[in-house]
Amino acid sequence: MKQRISELLKKTREENPLVHHITNAVTINDCANATLAAGGSPVMADAIEEVEEMTSISSALVINFGTIKKESLAAMEKAMKKANEKGIPVIFDPVGVGATTYRTKSAQWLLEQVKVTVIRGNVSEVASLIGVEAKTSGVDAGEVGEDKTTIAKKTAKKYNTVVVISGEIDVITDGERVVYVENGHQMLTRVSGTGCMTASIIGCFVGASGSVLEGAIAGISYMGLAGERAVKRLKEGEGVGTFKINLFDELSTLKSTTWEKEVKMYEARQPIL
Amino acid sequence: MKQRISELLKKTREENPLVHHITNAVTINDCANATLAAGGSPVMADAIEEVEEMTSISSALVINFGTIKKESLAAMEKAMKKANEKGIPVIFDPVGVGATTYRTKSAQWLLEQVKVTVIRGNVSEVASLIGVEAKTSGVDAGEVGEDKTTIAKKTAKKYNTVVVISGEIDVITDGERVVYVENGHQMLTRVSGTGCMTASIIGCFVGASGSVLEGAIAGISYMGLAGERAVKRLKEGEGVGTFKINLFDELSTLKSTTWEKEVKMYEARQPIL
Amino acid sequence: MKQRISELLKKTREENPLVHHITNAVTINDCANATLAAGGSPVMADAIEEVEEMTSISSALVINFGTIKKESLAAMEKAMKKANEKGIPVIFDPVGVGATTYRTKSAQWLLEQVKVTVIRGNVSEVASLIGVEAKTSGVDAGEVGEDKTTIAKKTAKKYNTVVVISGEIDVITDGERVVYVENGHQMLTRVSGTGCMTASIIGCFVGASGSVLEGAIAGISYMGLAGERAVKRLKEGEGVGTFKINLFDELSTLKSTTWEKEVKMYEARQPIL
Numbered sequence: 001m002k003q004r005i006s007e008l009l010k011k012t013r014e015e016n017p018l019v020h021h022i023t024n025a026v027t028i029n030d031c032a033n034a035t036l037a038a039g040g041s042p043v044m045a046d047a048i049e050e051v052e053e054m055t056s057i058s059s060a061l062v063i064n065f066g067t068i069k070k071e072s073l074a075a076m077e078k079a080m081k082k083a084n085e086k087g088i089p090v091i092f093d094p095v096g097v098g099a100t101t102y103r104t105k106s107a108q109w110l111l112e113q114v115k116v117t118v119i120r121g122n123v124s125e126v127a128s129l130i131g132v133e134a135k136t137s138g139v140d141a142g143e144v145g146e147d148k149t150t151i152a153k154k155t156a157k158k159y160n161t162v163v164v165i166s167g168e169i170d171v172i173t174d175g176e177r178v179v180y181v182e183n184g185h186q187m188l189t190r191v192s193g194t195g196c197m198t199a200s201i202i203g204c205f206v207g208a209s210g211s212v213l214e215g216a217i218a219g220i221s222y223m224g225l226a227g228e229r230a231v232k233r234l235k236e237g238e239g240v241g242t243f244k245i246n247l248f249d250e251l252s253t254l255k256s257t258t259w260e261k262e263v264k265m266y267e268a269r270q271p272i273l
Numbered sequence: 274m275k276q277r278i279s280e281l282l283k284k285t286r287e288e289n290p291l292v293h294h295i296t297n298a299v300t301i302n303d304c305a306n307a308t309l310a311a312g313g314s315p316v317m318a319d320a321i322e323e324v325e326e327m328t329s330i331s332s333a334l335v336i337n338f339g340t341i342k343k344e345s346l347a348a349m350e351k352a353m354k355k356a357n358e359k360g361i362p363v364i365f366d367p368v369g370v371g372a373t374t375y376r377t378k379s380a381q382w383l384l385e386q387v388k389v390t391v392i393r394g395n396v397s398e399v400a401s402l403i404g405v406e407a408k409t410s411g412v413d414a415g416e417v418g419e420d421k422t423t424i425a426k427k428t429a430k431k432y433n434t435v436v437v438i439s440g441e442i443d444v445i446t447d448g449e450r451v452v453y454v455e456n457g458h459q460m461l462t463r464v465s466g467t468g469c470m471t472a473s474i475i476g477c478f479v480g481a482s483g484s485v486l487e488g489a490i491a492g493i494s495y496m497g498l499a500g501e502r503a504v505k506r507l508k509e510g511e512g513v514g515t516f517k518i519n520l521f522d523e524l525s526t527l528k529s530t531t532w533e534k535e536v537k538m539y540e541a542r543q544p545i546l
Numbered sequence: 547m548k549q550r551i552s553e554l555l556k557k558t559r560e561e562n563p564l565v566h567h568i569t570n571a572v573t574i575n576d577c578a579n580a581t582l583a584a585g586g587s588p589v590m591a592d593a594i595e596e597v598e599e600m601t602s603i604s605s606a607l608v609i610n611f612g613t614i615k616k617e618s619l620a621a622m623e624k625a626m627k628k629a630n631e632k633g634i635p636v637i638f639d640p641v642g643v644g645a646t647t648y649r650t651k652s653a654q655w656l657l658e659q660v661k662v663t664v665i666r667g668n669v670s671e672v673a674s675l676i677g678v679e680a681k682t683s684g685v686d687a688g689e690v691g692e693d694k695t696t697i698a699k700k701t702a703k704k705y706n707t708v709v710v711i712s713g714e715i716d717v718i719t720d721g722e723r724v725v726y727v728e729n730g731h732q733m734l735t736r737v738s739g740t741g742c743m744t745a746s747i748i749g750c751f752v753g754a755s756g757s758v759l760e761g762a763i764a765g766i767s768y769m770g771l772a773g774e775r776a777v778k779r780l781k782e783g784e785g786v787g788t789f790k791i792n793l794f795d796e797l798s799t800l801k802s803t804t805w806e807k808e809v810k811m812y813e814a815r816q817p818i819l
Binding site for chain 2: 571574575578579582583588589590591592593595596600603617630653706777792793794795796797798799
Binding site: 008024025026029030033066067068069070096099100101102103191192193237238239240241242244245 | 288298302305309312315316317318319320322323326327330445459461506517518519521522523524525526
């Protein structure tokens with residue numbers, strides 16, 4: 001699997017898959033630049049009049065819930081239905097789901113209307129999709145316990161999708177196979193948008209890939225590894241400003257050979273070779 | 274007071290107050306990252322269906338007028354009324370008020386419907402709230418004259434709020450007590466968003482504080498000092514790009530002990546000890 | 547001409563022309579900062595209630611199609627009509643036109659309602675405005691062939707405007723005179739927003755200028771040269787993050803004397819002296 005993902009990283013830079021985003025106002029620029037950095041070609045368009053046509057010419061659709069409104073939800077539904085019709089993969093990032101009833105109900109409603117290919121969120125967001133109240137802080141802060149894996153698997157099965165739960169240890173599952181990724185750094189939580197960018201990058205790799213599970217693993221580990229490397233380059237007195245610049249530098253220069261050497265992924269707590 | 278503000282800077286980093294923003298499209302990402310850098314936790318949400326619930330779980334509400342529209346004004350009113358009901362502090366940044374009739378009338382209308390805790394703006398924006406035409410360039414460019422202090426005090430009394438007027442010398446008043454802050458640098462006016470970020474940071478400190486006046490002073494001086502220090506780190510050939518990165522570095526690493534040493538604040542033109 | 551453009555760069559920094567933008571959600575912050583860096587003063591406002599008043603006090607209006615919607619189109623039409631009435635120059639950036647029917651038809655409709663002063667886009671966007679299907683990749687990648695120049699001239703004549711086609715070699719024409727600019731670097735295509743920022747910078751220079759053609763040449767060459775210089779400052783291991791920071795550093799520090807020395811512009815393939 002490592003070999004195939006490594007090939008995928010290279011292939012994405014050659015193919016420049018068009019990734020259509022209907023996303024939030026906070027991190028929309030970061031998502032565009034992260035898509036470019038990973039080798040994709042971003043297009044952001046949310047007018048209901050054009051979303052179907054834009055999705056139709058894209059290799060993947062990224063739906064991000066950061067700043068949803070009635071109008072954007074309608075555009076999301078339309079674009080997602082078109083993606084389903086055409087067999088175009090849909091990455092769903094349920095930002096903030098669980099925080100308000102409106103977000104939770106909107107996400108659940110959307111998942112009843114359409115099929116998504118990958119769901120990426122933190123544990124409390126994903127848990128909210130299946131009606132579970134997550135002990136967010138406990139689970140996020142510590143070990144991969146049964147809870148996190150169980151939530152990921154249940155969600156994957158319920159919605160027939162690949163689920164990525166971001167955290168100190170990331171969990172990726174298609175409902176059967178479970179893969180853990182241990183790259184990343186706490187600094188990634190100190191700048192806005194790294195979760196959203198991960199969804200965009202997953203969009204690039206799934207858009208260029210034959211395997212959804214591998215595209216999802218590629219995306220989350222690529223961001224984690226870039227984050228780790230960005231922290232290592234920080235000098236005395238530098239903070240989140242320089243970290244974010246380093247992160248974009250790494251996202252745009254990370255080689256597949258470096259990824260192969262430095263990725264920490266395993267199944268059932270065994271390193272994957 | 275310096276001692277208490279210094280404690281507040283530390284406390285904010287420990288408590289990570291949730292700061293709900295209904296803000297503009299231009300600097301929304303900067304506001305999210307500034308909130309994180311100062312120790313807060315940002316959430317941006319402006320759907321009318323969810324703003325009340327989001328405000329209810331927050332420690333402060335930041336209302337920014339940068340790119341208002343009919344829909345956002347309605348969401349602002351709703352969120353602010355909920356904040357008033359729950360005793361959650363509201364920071365109001367009247368961006369661009371005075372430039373168009375629509376902005377001025379919308380701001381005045383909003384201030385009649387709801388109570389705000391802190392108003393932060395430049396002198397012409399604040400003056401427009403009380404129907405005074407400000408000689409902006411003259412006042413902003415030079416000394417703290419009677420005009421600026423008078424405008425701040427009048428506005429504070431009229432709306433029963435703390436007023437922060439940003440400028441070469443910042444004026445902070447609750448209508449009685451007046452504090453001046455002399456930190457800052459002209460470079461802060463050469464990048465977009467430093468005013469908006471100041472309002473966000475005031476939101477963090479007021480959200481974590483018992484004293485609104487002290488939280489407001491903390492916010493404006495924190496930004497000014499970070500700006501000063503960011504300029505000092507600039508090297509030959511570097512411009513606004515590096516300055517903004519340095520600014521975020523400083524915002525995220527500035528220690529309360531450094532703030533204590535380098536802040537320049539005084540009442541009635543006497544240094545405050 | 548070089549001498550007059552060089553003077554224009556200085557004059558813009560002294561006059562700080564107010565540039566009203568109705569623009570997209572992706573690069574709105576970059577456009578604000580690019581306007582500041584080039585010496586202008588940006589204002590972003592798209593509420594239909596205030597766009598006429600905001601345009602009336604501005605030196606130029608920039609209309610960017612990146613994330614159009616029904617509401618923003620209505621605001622654009624209103625602001626552009628006011629600009630026409632007052633003789634305020636309008637810069638039109640047809641982002642993504644050609645990609646969907648909605649964009650193409652909206653742009654063509656708008657150009658029938660109002661007069662624009664400068665159109666800036668890549669070759670396929672500009673070609674779509676006159677109903678020509680552009681062989682985008684071929685034309686963009688290579689030499690300035692007849693096609694690109696022909697498209698620019700036809701569009702300029704049809705809409706009685708100056709046309710700027712960005713690419714490896716930029717083409718600027720008022721329909722008669724054609725100027726080519728050879729500054730720039732491929733890295734400018736690897737970060738989001740450099741095209742949008744170019745339109746904003748053209749807005750600054752045209753807003754401060756007596757000559758539209760010279761303002762347009764100033765804008766496109768200023769961005770190209772800043773991009774070139776930003777690449778030269780990149781060190782080992784640095785990527786798109788640092789490039790974008792360097793770009794803003796250059797945009798804010800580029801001297802008119804440096805521009806005079808390093809600009810590569812010519813007519814009819816002869817260097818312009």
